[in-house]
Amino acid sequence: MPSVLETLAAHSDNPSSFLALNSGNTYFHDDRFEGTCAYRTSGRYALQFGGPFAAPEHRARLLDAFAAHTGRRLVAVQLQRADAELYAAHGFTVNQLGASYAVDLTRFTLRGSRFVRLRNKISRARRAGLEVAELADGDDRAELDRIDQCWLREKGRHVKELRFLVGQRTGELQRHRRLFVGRIDGEAVGYINYSPVYGSRPGMLHDLSRRRPGAPPGVMEALNATVMERLTADGAGWLHFGFTPFTGLGPEHELPGASRTFTRFARLLARHGDAVYPAASQLEYKQKWAPHAVLPEYIAFRGRPRPGAVWQLLRATNAV
Structure with a gap:
């Protein structure tokens, strides 16, 4: 079977x-x-x-x-x-x-007046020194655990992490996902985990993300924009932003x-x-990318x- x-x-x-x-x-x-x-x-x-x-x-x-x-x-x-x-x-x-919501990477571009604000946020984060790296399966994830802890504390003591309908970044299946982290001056300020998508719109799913409180504006947008460039170069057809x-x-x-x-x-x-x-x-975050579907x-x-x-x-x- x-x-x-x-x-x-x-x-x-x-x-x-x-x-x-x-x-x-x-x-x-x-x-x-x-x-x-x-x-x-x-x-x-x-x-x-x-x-x-x-x-x-x-x-x-x-x-x-x-x-x-x-x-x-x-x-x-x-x-x-x-x-x-x-x-x-x-x-x-x-x-x-x-x-x-989903973006067709073969048609996506950040050019044009509709993306002026998004481009400005991305540029601001990159000027702050944001560097994006993909973590390999087996890399130490302690810095991401710390981001999770800070993220939850900022939400309030009664807030719990969502589950079931949201992604994970642990377990043996992580080798099928792609995990990217953004750092400024060597400190992790945010990450996004992407999962594979099959079927008529194959590509990747932007399924789990966290941002350190106090990180500069535009960090997550710049992180995702960098990943979109890499996914496009790798031949991924679609980037899905998931269910809301x-x-x-x-x-x-x-x-x-x-x-x-x-x-x-x-x-x-x-x-x-x-x-x-x-x-x-x-x-609001998903609509910034002007989804095609x-x-x-x-x-x-x-x-x-x-x-x-x-x-x-x-x-x-x-x-x-």
């Missing part, structure tokens, strides 16, 4: 699919079908990440087998449009949850049968939900949405 990583590489068209390999996830297989479903449990709920990662002819039947395995309390998040249509056809209630919940919401993206109650809930969080998830600041992403409930299901999803992400 192929490994989960091999299955993702062969059959995934979800730009965040590498996150299915995060520690804490469980994988469902059925010997009759080529594919896997990634999920974790929270309370009485099974929380699935992405849709069935499977050969096209096996996706529907693998979903049926997985739903039978987990029972009624199944919630699937970060579904792509094709996944959403599949789940809706199988009786799930499906709503848009947010959107993901409660953004890009629109009635044109909803499927028939969507829950009106959940739609109102998502729009409420879009306006006032920064205490739950920093969507506004994430969206904005992809709606969905959540699916077995039956109607329940407050308990949403609560368990928030718990699984460490948002509450």
Whole structure:
């Protein structure tokens, strides 16, 4: 049987699919079908990440087998449009949850008036002496741990690191990712971790980043711009900025049968939900790069949405 990583590489068209390999996830297989479903449990709920990662002819039947395995309390998040249509056809209630953003590196340029402010921020960080280096697998990461600690302290004592729907930079799978650090005068001031993306828009996913409090403005923009240049030179097609919940919401993206109650809930969080998830600041950063693709992403409930299901999803992400 192929490994989960091999299955993702062969059959995934979800730009965040590498996150299915995060520690804490469980994988469902059925010997009759080529594919896997990634999920974790929270309370009485099974929380699935992405849709069935499977050969096209096996996706529907693998979903049926997985739903039978987990029972009624199944919630699937970060579904792509094709996944959403599949789940809706199988009786799930499906709503848009947010959107993901991607830049076509073959067309990207920082020239032009729309990027004046971004270029100025990048130039400011480079004048401050920012140097960017890629860390090899096995390099000491203590300086990055210190950035994490400072970053969390700045957020406040009640803030916890998000998980499940965000990337990691540890474990044996780190050798498949690319990790870049920015230093000024030899001191690490920020880093970005990138994961591979498969499918119709192959490339890399900007999946985890941290900045040391007090670092000069433009550090993260300059770090990412430098990496974009290197990825382009390496032949990567797309840079994905990942999923941001409660953004890009629109009635044109909803499927028939969507829950009106959940739609109102998502729009409420879009306006006032920064205490739950920093969507506004994430969206601002992603829009700086003028993404070429904005992809709606969905959540699916077995039956109607329940407050308990949403609560368990928030718990699984460490948002509450």
